Amino acid sequence: MASFSNIVEIERDGELLLHVGAETSETAVTYRVCPRALARAAKFFQTLLYGPWAEGKRPDGDWVVELPEDKPSAVVQILLVVHSQFDKAFADASGVKHGGLAALYDVAVLSDKYDLVHLLRPWLPRLKGESRPNPGPDIYSMEGNVFKLERMYRVSIEKDLFVAWEIGDSARVRQCITDIALRSRWMKGKLVHASRSSLCDLFLHVMEPTGVRDIIAKTRRAIVSSILKHLEKAISNLADSNGKFASDSYLCCKLYNSANSDWRRCHATVLGSLIQGLAKLDRLIRELNEIKVLRHTSHTRCKQEGVWLDPQREPKLFDFEPKVEFNDAQTQHLKTQAGKSGINDL
Numbered sequence: 001m002a003s004f005s006n007i008v009e010i011e012r013d014g015e016l017l018l019h020v021g022a023e024t025s026e027t028a029v030t031y032r033v034c035p036r037a038l039a040r041a042a043k044f045f046q047t048l049l050y051g052p053w054a055e056g057k058r059p060d061g062d063w064v065v066e067l068p069e070d071k072p073s074a075v076v077q078i079l080l081v082v083h084s085q086f087d088k089a090f091a092d093a094s095g096v097k098h099g100g101l102a103a104l105y106d107v108a109v110l111s112d113k114y115d116l117v118h119l120l121r122p123w124l125p126r127l128k129g130e131s132r133p134n135p136g137p138d139i140y141s142m143e144g145n146v147f148k149l150e151r152m153y154r155v156s157i158e159k160d161l162f163v164a165w166e167i168g169d170s171a172r173v174r175q176c177i178t179d180i181a182l183r184s185r186w187m188k189g190k191l192v193h194a195s196r197s198s199l200c201d202l203f204l205h206v207m208e209p210t211g212v213r214d215i216i217a218k219t220r221r222a223i224v225s226s227i228l229k230h231l232e233k234a235i236s237n238l239a240d241s242n243g244k245f246a247s248d249s250y251l252c253c254k255l256y257n258s259a260n261s262d263w264r265r266c267h268a269t270v271l272g273s274l275i276q277g278l279a280k281l282d283r284l285i286r287e288l289n290e291i292k293v294l295r296h297t298s299h300t301r302c303k304q305e306g307v308w309l310d311p312q313r314e315p316k317l318f319d320f321e322p323k324v325e326f327n328d329a330q331t332q333h334l335k336t337q338a339g340k341s342g343i344n345d346l
Helices: 035-041 043-050 072-082 101-114 117-128 150-167 170-183 212-239 262-278 281-286 328-341
Strands: 007-009 016-020 029-033 063-067 184-187 190-194 199-201
Touching: 016 072, 029 035, 029 072, 035 043, 035 072, 072 101, 072 117, 101 117, 101 150, 117 150, 117 328, 150 170, 150 328, 170 184, 170 212, 170 328, 184 212, 190 212, 212 262
Parallel strands: 007 029, 016 063
Antiparallel strands: 016 029, 184 190, 190 199
16 A cells, blocks of 8 residues: 555545645645546546546555646645635635735646636636736735735736636736836847846746737837837927927926916926937837936926836826737637636626
């Protein structure tokens, strides 16, 4: 009889032992489960356990299947759902709920590997969540923990994207792609994550949805094009001696249309700084917030001197909604996954 020191009884009378995680960073765990429940839940397990090349019982009587590359912390969540133990999912021994985006990402990786997206339905309310136009590092976190390090944020938004991709949440996928595009920098012929302190390749520690890097690049090009059109219009207005700005325009002097003609000098200063910024167009294409707007220093009522035009922080200034476009295969993938997960039924 096989001997395992760490057996978790998911199904006390289960005939199958799943030995999980021997080749991962986590401690390996053996789960006692019902093989028929697994076979009913997923075609992969049906084939693995009862197909032509099924892993049968050992001569000593134990039926053991090895899943060495899968994390036990993720596998157990799937097993709990398969065995209808929904109340125990993402809970410790005392019943306290835990686990955030990292745990959900690991489950989504299993879902992608074994085609188990239909088993994620119990978590759909958490996965769908509410609208998050400015995604943050505590997305999907039950405790509301906020990762303060930018590196952790980069990993979070990529995991968020992968989870949304797996369940077919196309709206959320578009939001994540736009956010990554706004935060990226063009460096040595490729896009990288950019922060004040470091650069990091995209999807360095997270699985990349098929072809999504190309979508990010196209979205970013559309953003740059929109910014340039906005600045072209602004320069044209600033260069007009009569001034055609709406009084609430971001680039407009706060004293615009007042009896005091100093607003003209303020506009001239802004115009000069924009032209200087566009003279470094290659830098703008590399990093989206390269243009700095200067104000006439005597205007205390204007916005502070030295304002960066940053679409990441102030997207409304540019009046654009980046259009994220998928190819036919990607569109079909999202449609198929949404149908399996039921995400659009919420």
